[in-house]
Amino acid sequence: FEPEKLMPTTTRPDDFIEFWNNGIDAIKKIDLAPIMTLASERCTDKVDIYDISFANINNSRIYGTLAIPHGKGPFPAVLRLPGGGFYPRLSDAHYASQGVIVLDIGIHGIPVNLPTETYQHLNRLHPDFMSYNMDNPLSFYYYRAFLGSLKAVDFLMSLPQCNGNIGTLGGSQGGGLSIVVSALDPRIKAT
Numbered sequence: 001f002e003p004e005k006l007m008p009t010t011t012r013p014d015d016f017i018e019f020w021n022n023g024i025d026a027i028k029k030i031d032l033a034p035i036m037t038l039a040s041e042r043c044t045d046k047v048d049i050y051d052i053s054f055a056n057i058n059n060s061r062i063y064g065t066l067a068i069p070h071g072k073g074p075f076p077a078v079l080r081l082p083g084g085g086f087y088p089r090l091s092d093a094h095y096a097s098q099g100v101i102v103l104d105i106g107i108h109g110i111p112v113n114l115p116t117e118t119y120q121h122l123n124r125l126h127p128d129f130m131s132y133n134m135d136n137p138l139s140f141y142y143y144r145a146f147l148g149s150l151k152a153v154d155f156l157m158s159l160p161q162c163n164g165n166i167g168t169l170g171g172s173q174g175g176g177l178s179i180v181v182s183a184l185d186p187r188i189k190a191t
Contacts, residue, residue, distance in 0.1 A: 026057060032155060034155060036051075039113075042090065049068075051065055055151070062109070064105035075163060076101070081105065083173050146180050153166060
């Protein structure tokens with residue numbers, strides 16, 4: 001197996017770079033309008049946990065949980081990106097207790113702290129969300145998800161506790177999102 005010899009399986013559109021540069025320019029113009037609510041019942045003696053949201057394209061929002069370590073910062077940060085499907089994203093304080101800010105986001109434009117039954121219902125209703133509007137790049141489901149994930153980096157950079165060293169983390173769909181965010185945003189230091 002020779003990974004350096006892997007080749008694309010499709011032809012890149014002529015306007016590929018222009019398309020993503022336009023999307024990045026569009027998301028930069030949107031004010032974060034962040035909302036952070038302390039989730040005191042999930043905080044620990046080492047970590048404060050917040051339910052958060054911030055503005056995204058198409059008048060939507062990205063929702064997630066934020067874990068910020070106690071102590072003298074600023075701290076590095078990890079953006080945890082979700083696997084496929086609908087489910088809660090209740091940040092675990094493990095990494096944060098080690099001195100790393102953790103922002104755990106969802107990509108669906110709905111709060112990530114709803115009852116589990118809500119997400120089970122959504123998974124039954126929307127099993128094909130990944131292909132919604134696939135024939136229209138500007139309304140394709142992942143266009144919003146990719147740009148919202150980039151906006152999450154802006155959110156982390158806006159935190160006074162963040163030292164600007166940001167990595168991405170995710171498996172399955174989250175791994176793909178991690179690669180996309182890292183490719184589109186030079187502020188990412190590790191994936």
